[in-house]
Amino acid sequence: MTRALTETIDRVLDGVNAISAPGPGVTRPSYDPLESRAHAVIAEEAGRLGLTVERDAALNLFARLPGRDRRAPALYVGSHLDSVPQGGRYDGPAGVAGAMALAAALIERDTPPPVDLVVTVTRAEESVWFPASYIGSRAATGRLRAEDLAVCRADTGRTLADHMRAEGGDPDAVLRGPGRTPATFLEPHIEQGPVLVEADEPFALVTAIRGGLRYRTARIAGTWAHSGGAPRHSRADVVFALADVITAMDRHWAAILAEGHDLAVTVGRVDAAGPEHAFAKVPGALSFCIDLRSNDTAVLDRADAVLRNEIAAVEAARGVTFDLGAPSRSVPTPLSADLTDRLHAAFGRQGRAVRRMLSGGGHDAAAFAQAGWTAGMLFIRNQNGSHNPDEAMDRADLAEAIDALAAGLVEACAP
Amino acid sequence: MTRALTETIDRVLDGVNAISAPGPGVTRPSYDPLESRAHAVIAEEAGRLGLTVERDAALNLFARLPGRDRRAPALYVGSHLDSVPQGGRYDGPAGVAGAMALAAALIERDTPPPVDLVVTVTRAEESVWFPASYIGSRAATGRLRAEDLAVCRADTGRTLADHMRAEGGDPDAVLRGPGRTPATFLEPHIEQGPVLVEADEPFALVTAIRGGLRYRTARIAGTWAHSGGAPRHSRADVVFALADVITAMDRHWAAILAEGHDLAVTVGRVDAAGPEHAFAKVPGALSFCIDLRSNDTAVLDRADAVLRNEIAAVEAARGVTFDLGAPSRSVPTPLSADLTDRLHAAFGRQGRAVRRMLSGGGHDAAAFAQAGWTAGMLFIRNQNGSHNPDEAMDRADLAEAIDALAAGLVEACAP
Numbered sequence: 001m002t003r004a005l006t007e008t009i010d011r012v013l014d015g016v017n018a019i020s021a022p023g024p025g026v027t028r029p030s031y032d033p034l035e036s037r038a039h040a041v042i043a044e045e046a047g048r049l050g051l052t053v054e055r056d057a058a059l060n061l062f063a064r065l066p067g068r069d070r071r072a073p074a075l076y077v078g079s080h081l082d083s084v085p086q087g088g089r090y091d092g093p094a095g096v097a098g099a100m101a102l103a104a105a106l107i108e109r110d111t112p113p114p115v116d117l118v119v120t121v122t123r124a125e126e127s128v129w130f131p132a133s134y135i136g137s138r139a140a141t142g143r144l145r146a147e148d149l150a151v152c153r154a155d156t157g158r159t160l161a162d163h164m165r166a167e168g169g170d171p172d173a174v175l176r177g178p179g180r181t182p183a184t185f186l187e188p189h190i191e192q193g194p195v196l197v198e199a200d201e202p203f204a205l206v207t208a209i210r211g212g213l214r215y216r217t218a219r220i221a222g223t224w225a226h227s228g229g230a231p232r233h234s235r236a237d238v239v240f241a242l243a244d245v246i247t248a249m250d251r252h253w254a255a256i257l258a259e260g261h262d263l264a265v266t267v268g269r270v271d272a273a274g275p276e277h278a279f280a281k282v283p284g285a286l287s288f289c290i291d292l293r294s295n296d297t298a299v300l301d302r303a304d305a306v307l308r309n310e311i312a313a314v315e316a317a318r319g320v321t322f323d324l325g326a327p328s329r330s331v332p333t334p335l336s337a338d339l340t341d342r343l344h345a346a347f348g349r350q351g352r353a354v355r356r357m358l359s360g361g362g363h364d365a366a367a368f369a370q371a372g373w374t375a376g377m378l379f380i381r382n383q384n385g386s387h388n389p390d391e392a393m394d395r396a397d398l399a400e401a402i403d404a405l406a407a408g409l410v411e412a413c414a415p
Numbered sequence: 416m417t418r419a420l421t422e423t424i425d426r427v428l429d430g431v432n433a434i435s436a437p438g439p440g441v442t443r444p445s446y447d448p449l450e451s452r453a454h455a456v457i458a459e460e461a462g463r464l465g466l467t468v469e470r471d472a473a474l475n476l477f478a479r480l481p482g483r484d485r486r487a488p489a490l491y492v493g494s495h496l497d498s499v500p501q502g503g504r505y506d507g508p509a510g511v512a513g514a515m516a517l518a519a520a521l522i523e524r525d526t527p528p529p530v531d532l533v534v535t536v537t538r539a540e541e542s543v544w545f546p547a548s549y550i551g552s553r554a555a556t557g558r559l560r561a562e563d564l565a566v567c568r569a570d571t572g573r574t575l576a577d578h579m580r581a582e583g584g585d586p587d588a589v590l591r592g593p594g595r596t597p598a599t600f601l602e603p604h605i606e607q608g609p610v611l612v613e614a615d616e617p618f619a620l621v622t623a624i625r626g627g628l629r630y631r632t633a634r635i636a637g638t639w640a641h642s643g644g645a646p647r648h649s650r651a652d653v654v655f656a657l658a659d660v661i662t663a664m665d666r667h668w669a670a671i672l673a674e675g676h677d678l679a680v681t682v683g684r685v686d687a688a689g690p691e692h693a694f695a696k697v698p699g700a701l702s703f704c705i706d707l708r709s710n711d712t713a714v715l716d717r718a719d720a721v722l723r724n725e726i727a728a729v730e731a732a733r734g735v736t737f738d739l740g741a742p743s744r745s746v747p748t749p750l751s752a753d754l755t756d757r758l759h760a761a762f763g764r765q766g767r768a769v770r771r772m773l774s775g776g777g778h779d780a781a782a783f784a785q786a787g788w789t790a791g792m793l794f795i796r797n798q799n800g801s802h803n804p805d806e807a808m809d810r811a812d813l814a815e816a817i818d819a820l821a822a823g824l825v826e827a828c829a830p
Contacts, residue, residue: 023690024691084693084695084696085690085691085693086690086691091641126695127695128693128694128695191644192640192641192643192644192645193640193641193644193645193646193649194645194646194649195646210643212643214694216694223800224799224800224802224803224805225607225608225799225800225801225802225803226506226607226608226775226776226800226801226802226803227679227681227683227706227708227776227802228607228625228627228679228706228708228774228775228776228777229606229607229608229774229775229776229800229801230607230608230609230679230775230800231608231609231610231679231775232668232669232672232679234608234609237681239661239682239683239685240661240662240665240682242658243657243658243661243662243665244662244665246654246655246658247655247658247659247662250655250658250659253647254647257647264642264643264645264646264647266642266652266694266695266696266697267654267655267698268642268654268687268692268693268694268695268696268697268698269687269688269692269693269694269698270654270685270686270687270688270692270698270701271685271686271687271688272683272684272685272686273684273685273686273688273702275438275500275501276439276500276501276803277683277684277685278499278500278543278683278684278802279543279629279631279681279683279684279704279705279706280499280541280542280543280681280683280706280776280802281499281681281683281802281803282681282683282800283682283683283684283685284803286685287688289694290694291642291643291694291695293642293643359643359644360641360643360644360645360646361641361642361643361644361695362643384639384640385638385639385640385641385644385645385697386640386641386644387639387640387641387642387693387695387696388639388640388641388691388696388699390639
């Protein structure tokens with residue numbers, strides 16, 4: 001392993017993670033000055049290595065190291081630098097640091113890549129800020145739509161177009177542009193679950209990315225009442241109603257898994273904590289969100305139907321009214337079997353039996369795959385899941401994965 | 416019915432309800448300048464009628480109309496003027512307006528009451544502000560303790576002693592004082608449930624007041640995780656855990672009612688809506704409160720034990736940890752059967768068949784009863800429950816109850 005590889009990983013991760021809004025963990029909102037400052041850290045690092053830096057109209061960053069075959073489709077490697085609120089230090093930055101470390105290792109060894117290597121830093125991957133998936137990578141591939149630019153950031157209420165412009169981007173040009181020529185996109189990323197930790201393996205190949213169906217602004221309306229004065233039969237209690245729906249969905253979730261399908265059900269936010277809520281009042285209103293994920297669109301549709309059935313039953317039983325609000329969706333996406341097979345074989349010849357696994361979370365690689373690119377992912381072992389301040393990747397695991405990738409690059413990616 | 420009676424009701428209710436913090440409904444916090452201003456409205460009204468006004472060290476207000484027998488124990492009639500946040504116009508003020516209207520009617524008819532009539536306005540009845548029950552009435556009866564004065568108001572974080580002092584009270588004197596000589600306390604109050612509306616009856620007599628067991632600051636700790644990355648078996652999801660406990664308590668509640676016991680279970684506030692909560696995160700922390708009410712201490716204790724059992728089961732099943740925090744309690748309290756019987760008989764001789772019923776909510780009358788006073792209550796019909804902006808008492812119902820009380824006063828309250 002080259003010294004440039006580990007030093008670059010350290011420098012990129014430390015540089016990027018010095019940039020965050022105050023509070024626990026890391027907060028770098030999408031299309032925020034903080035995200036732009038993190039991108040500037042990468043531009044500086046690329047300059048140090050002599051890479052050519054380019055930004056597209058959506059402010060995705062591309063830093064190019066020329067390959068032996070300059071006309072073949074390039075190999076894009078990278079990830080994103082925005083984070084969820086109070087997230088961790090590795091969801092996104094690990095892949096960017098890995099990509100830059102790959103370039104640094106090849107330069108240090110003076111072995112150009114088989115094709116152009118493009119260190120890629122996307123924008124706005126975390127859809128918690130703007131209710132739209134894979135904004136930067138869809139812009140890069142010519143698939144962002146006018147209606148996406150009109151969505152508003154959850155904290156500021158300002159549109160994506162506004163925020164993009166404020167950071168120096170050009171939303172009109174994003175809509176006009178055809179997107180980059182399809183090539184190969186490989187995304188190193190921390191695993192967001194415990195599989196590699198439990199298996200004691202440093203990294204894995206990802207075969208497919210789950211899709212999601214989310215209701216981010218669901219509400220329940222019931223009847224406010226005095227907690228001592230309202231008899232049980234007269235109540236329309238929204239907290240009890242939500243509890244009914246959650247326990248019912250929990251049973252369906254277990255049953256669908258038992259049939260061998262893939263599904264995750266999460267209610268990440270419940271707000272029955274406004275100024276009108278008090279211990280002595282039967283709650284008459286609340287808001288919540290629900291997130292369904294699966295590798296199978298049919299399972300998502302089935303879970304959605306089950307949810308609506310359970311809601312109808314609870315509405316009838318409790319006299320409350322649910323309003324799920326507008327759904328947002330991302331499609332389950334298989335990654336390139338060919339690329340994954342070639343990487344698997346290359347790793348195998350290095351004596352590494354690298355696991356193939358599903359990605360539970362969504363990633364930019366899905367957007368590239370949906371746009372017809374050859375897309376793949378490497379998962380890096382990570383403690384404590386992601387989207388929280390306790391993400392704990394061992395940098396040595398990332399270095400090992402990138403070192404293995406560097407060694408297998410010709411085999412996996414030669415045109 | 417005298418004109419003074421209805422006009423006094425209108426003037427008191429309009430005057431008091433002109434005083435509120437901004438926002439929907441009525442917000443008059445306990446020991447707040449707004450509560451003091453509402454008390455001043457009553458002092459002014461008492462002055463207009465020529466009553467002698469006195470405030471005790473806890474700032475309870477007493478306005479006295481001399482009776483025929485000045486040495487017999489007085490008849491205190493009244494209620495409170497603080498409200499829950501975003502509460503209604505009648506929970507509390509109806510009883511104060513009724514008491515003042517009773518005095519006005521007796522004065523207009525030039526018929527002194529059989530004993531001194533003391534229009535009574537307590538402080539801090541709504542325990543949503545300070546986590547302590549019946550603060551003003553316990554102070555008036557010499558039963559407030561030093562530890563009560565140290566509790567902090569939910570919104571300001573300042574102690575009861577501080578707030579009492581800021582309004583002109585003397586907390587040290589409250590602790591020293593023996594309290595008033597036990598007499599009779601009668602509290603007119605809106606019904607907080609739908610019983611009288613459904614029965615089409617204007618008012619009722621209350622036989623007993625439910626007690627309560629509340630956990631106001633309960634918390635659950637679990638594990639934050641990525642909603643797509645964390646497999647079902649690895650999760651410690653606090654929202655699912657709370658849903659389990661709520662649906663279990665709902666079943667127990669139905670079963671306990673089916674056995675013929677009295678119980679109400681309310682989870683009035685659930686806060687899984689902090690900056691760290693997001694749709695893409697398995698929630699790892701939340702806070703909530705739970706309110707158990709019954710007319711039977713044994714049922715409260717049983718519900719508490721059931722709650723703790725269910726929590727232990729959910730903790731074991733889901734790998735989360737509950738911390739219920741400190742409980743606060745109020746004791747189920749029977750009111751004076753003798754006073755209630757005398758009023759019932761007096762109303763009966765007026766041709767009124769007045770229902771006897773339980774009070775689901777807590778009231779100052781319970782504190783007076785616990786202090787050895789002869790205590791009773793009149794419930795006035797009210798739409799839409801209480802503790803919400805839609806409380807809707809018909810003032811004619813209050814006037815009818817007070818008119819009936821005035822006509823039965825000698826019979827019910829003569830020494």
